[in-house]
Amino acid sequence: MILTKKQTKALDYLEDNKTRDIIFGGGAGGGKSALGAYWILKNCFKYPGSRWLVGRSVGKVLKETTLITIFEIAAKQGLKADVHYKYNSQAGTIQVGESTILLKDLFAYPSDPNFDNLGSLEITGAFIDECNQITSKAKNVVKSRIRYKLGEFDLLPKLLGTCNPSKNWVYSEFFTPHSKGTLADTKQFIQSLATDNPHISPYYIENLKTMDANSQERLLYGNWAYDNDPATLIDMDSINDYFENTHVKAEGKKYITVDVARLGKDNTVLRLWHGWKVIHRESYGKTTVPETVDLTKKLAESASVPRSQICVDEDGVGGGVKDYLRCKGFVNNSAPIHKGGSKNKENYENLKSQCSFKIAKRIRNKELYEPCADADVRQTITEEMEQVKAKNVDKDSKLGLVSKDKMKEKLGRSPDEWDNIMMREYFELAKFQIRA
Ligand SMILES: Nc1ncnc2c1ncn2[C@@H]1O[C@H](COP(=O)(O)OP(=O)(O)O)[C@@H](O)[C@H]1O
Ligand SMILES: [Mg+2]
Numbered sequence: 445m446i447l448t449k450k451q452t453k454a455l456d457y458l459e460d461n462k463t464r465d466i467i468f469g470g471g472a473g474g475g476k477s478a479l480g481a482y483w484i485l486k487n488c489f490k491y492p493g494s495r496w497l498v499g500r501s502v503g504k505v506l507k508e509t510t511l512i513t514i515f516e517i518a519a520k521q522g523l524k525a526d527v528h529y530k531y532n533s534q535a536g537t538i539q540v541g542e543s544t545i546l547l548k549d550l551f552a553y554p555s556d557p558n559f560d561n562l563g564s565l566e567i568t569g570a571f572i573d574e575c576n577q578i579t580s581k582a583k584n585v586v587k588s589r590i591r592y593k594l595g596e597f598d599l600l601p602k603l604l605g606t607c608n609p610s611k612n613w614v615y616s617e618f619f620t621p622h623s624k625g626t627l628a629d630t631k632q633f634i635q636s637l638a639t640d641n642p643h644i645s646p647y648y649i650e651n652l653k654t655m656d657a658n659s660q661e662r663l664l665y666g667n668w669a670y671d672n673d674p675a676t677l678i679d680m681d682s683i684n685d686y687f688e689n690t691h692v693k694a695e696g697k698k699y700i701t702v703d704v705a706r707l708g709k710d711n712t713v714l715r716l717w718h719g720w721k722v723i724h725r726e727s728y729g730k731t732t733v734p735e736t737v738d739l740t741k742k743l744a745e746s747a748s749v750p751r752s753q754i755c756v757d758e759d760g761v762g763g764g765v766k767d768y769l770r771c772k773g774f775v776n777n778s779a780p781i782h783k784g785g786s787k788n789k790e791n792y793e794n795l796k797s798q799c800s801f802k803i804a805k806r807i808r809n810k811e812l813y814e815p816c817a818d819a820d821v822r823q824t825i826t827e828e829m830e831q832v833k834a835k836n837v838d839k840d841s842k843l844g845l846v847s848k849d850k851m852k853e854k855l856g857r858s859p860d861e862w863d864n865i866m867m868r869e870y871f872e873l874a875k876f877q878i879r880a
Contacts, residue, residue, distance in 0.1 A: 445520040448643070450636035451479045457632045458483050458602060464630045465587075467575070467618045469606040471666035472652060473644045474636035476606035477513040480571040483604060485518060487569060488543035491597045494568040495544045497586060501577035503536070503549030510573040511547065514538070550582045559585040566592040568599065575605030580613035609668040611830055612854060619668050637666045675833040675846070677804035683829045685810050687822060692813035694718035699753045699871050702740050703864040705730045706760035708848075710857055712736055713864040716747050720806070720868075722814035723747075725821070727860070733764040740769060755870050757863065772874065774867050781873040793844035799869035800832055800845055800862075806869075814865075827855060828862040 447455060450468075457463040469476040484496050498514070500506035515525070523529060530539045538545040548562070550572065562585050570586050572578065583605070590601035607614050622633035638644050638652065652664040658679070661670035670680050696719040705712040705728070712731045716724035724743070731739070736756075744754060751771040756762050758773035766773040776796040792798035806812055807829070816822045831854050833846045851859050 445482065445517065447479070447482070448475055448636070448641050450634055450640045451475050451482070454479055454604075454632075454634050454636075455483065457634075458604060461600060462629060463632050464600055464602055465618075465632070466602070466604050467607060467614060467631075467633045468604065468636060470609050470619070470635040470668065471637035472608060472663040473638035473641055473648050474666075475641045475643070476636065477510050477573055478517055480510070480573055480604055480606055481514040481517040482521075484545060484569075484571050485514070485521065485523070485540065488540035488545065491568065491593070491599070492542040493593065494597065495546065495566070495592050497546050497548055497565070497567045497570040497572075497589070499548040499550040499570065499572045499578070499586060500574060501549075501551050503547070503551075506547055506549065506573070507533075514545075548586075550578045550586065552579050552582055562586065562589055565589045568592045568594065568597065569602045569604075571604045571606075573606050574608065576607035576610040576612055576614045580617070583613070609662045609666060609670065611668075611673070615668060616854075616856065635666055638664065673833060675835070676830065677801065677832045677834060678807050678829045680830070682808045682810065683826050686807055686812055686814060686825075686829070687816050689810050689813035692719075692721050692811065694721045694723055697753060697871075698723075698747055698749045699755070699868060700740065700744055700747075700749050701864050701867040701870075702736065702754065702756040702762070702765065703860055703867065704736055704757055704760070704762035704765055705860075706762065708852075708858060709760075709860055709863075711860040712739075713860050714739060714743055715864055715868070716743055716749070717868055720812050722812075725814070725816075727821075733761055733768070736762075736765045737768045740765065740771075753871065755867050757867065772870065774870055791842050793842045795870075796866065797842075797844045798873070799866045801834075801843055802872070803866050803869040804832060821861075825861045825865075828859040831855060831859065832862060 454466055454468045457466050468479055480498070484498060487494060487496055498510060500510055518529060525531065536547040546567065559582060567589050569590055572583065572586065575583060587601070587603055590603065594601060605614070618627065618631065618633045621627040627633060638649050652660060655663065658670050661667040699717040701715045701717070703713045711727045711729060713727045714725065715722050740754065751769060754769065754771035755774050756766040756769065756771055758766050758775050763773065774795070776794065778795045780792040780795055780798040792801065816825065831851045835844050835846045
């Protein structure tokens with residue numbers, strides 16, 4: 445078997461004495477599983493008595509896909525089952541000469557959140573196929589187990605992960621630093637697409653071309669901006685359009701939304717809206733109540749916005765700002781506001797979910813516009829909008845958002861821009877509010 449150029453490059457990193465983490469992939473059919481299978485089999489023969497983990501998010505999928513590729517690559521190398529290697533399906537192991545491959549299910553099961561079942565494991569190295577499907581914790585636990593006979597073989601602990609484009613730890617830890625040229629020199633990222641793999645059948649690429657646009661962007665062209673999580677409320681095109689919707693004019697009433705920095709929030713963000721267009725935005729680090737009051741008052745006076753058209757997030761210190769200004773307050777976890785009485789009750793978990801779902805729809809409908817000259821701010825807003833997701837999409841329960849903690853885990857910060865933007869919807873709902 446002759447490796448592709450990209451696979452060869454990856455193998456160089458897998459065998460050097462500097463690199464520890466290698467991420468390979470970023471598209472379908474780029475020879476990801478084949479590379480992993482090749483590296484693991486080679487190691488088994490090169491280091492007799494070594495022990496290698498092959499993992500995937502779900503054990504069943506591992507056996508149906510990655511394992512098949514291992515057999516396929518073994519055959520290409522002239523290796524015969526039960527002669528050169530022995531698969532034990534019960535134990536989930538493959539004995540290759542004196543070495544062992546351990547097949548592991550790395551899904552974060554609620555019954556074992558800390559992966560204690562990997563606790564006593566000692567391995568020489570690891571290959572995680574489609575590692576974008578496992579949590580960063582699972583990855584770190586596997587990494588911590590790479591220690592078996594490293595001294596004897598004079599090896600560095602190495603982890604190979606393969607993946608398709610997706611917005612998670614692989615994106616923030618590898619893809620983004622790689623694009624910016626800031627990836628640590630113990631880490632490498634190699635993008636390999638179907639078009640980099642001369643062994644792929646032309647029908648495979650034809651097939652990819654029949655998929656929906658989002659999947660094509662990701663899997664065929666390796667575009668990391670297009671995450672196909674079905675829970676996402678705002679697609680990438682709509683996010684890009686949000687900054688370019690010049691047809692949305694400044695007209696009608698003006699509003700101010702204020703999201704106040706407090707425990708668990710990094711920034712105070714103010715937006716001035718004219719209808720559905722953002723005509724001004726400012727942000728600060730932590731601000732005191734009097735400071736926030738001053739900032740809001742100044743903005744309101746300069747733009748002639750009455751108090752009833754100002755909304756401040758009321759959780760925590762924002763409550764003080766709201767009381768002082770005597771403007772509208774926004775309580776994230778309060779009950780949704782219902783149009784025209786309980787008959788039309790929409791089933792939202794709380795006010796924040798309701799506003800987020802509704803304004804996400806407006807953004808999909810290209811009804812909002814925020815001209816944004818600052819590339820960093822635009823990036824921040826984009827990243828937050830990508831993480832606005834419905835929770836329990838498969839369940840028939842109330843419409844809710846994935847938790848703020850989950851969002852923070854993905855973003856590495858609090859979604860202060862989104863919290864400010866979604867509050868704009870409050871004024872639309874408040875029009876219909878039935879007062880007791
Ligand atoms: N170096 C290679 N030599 C021969 N065939 C290869 C090689 N690399 C990949 N292939 C074949 O190309 C196809 C796609 O590779 P695979 O590893 O399954 O891609 P991915 O896991 O990235 O979707 C498979 O049929 C595989 O056997
Ligand atoms: Mg694969």
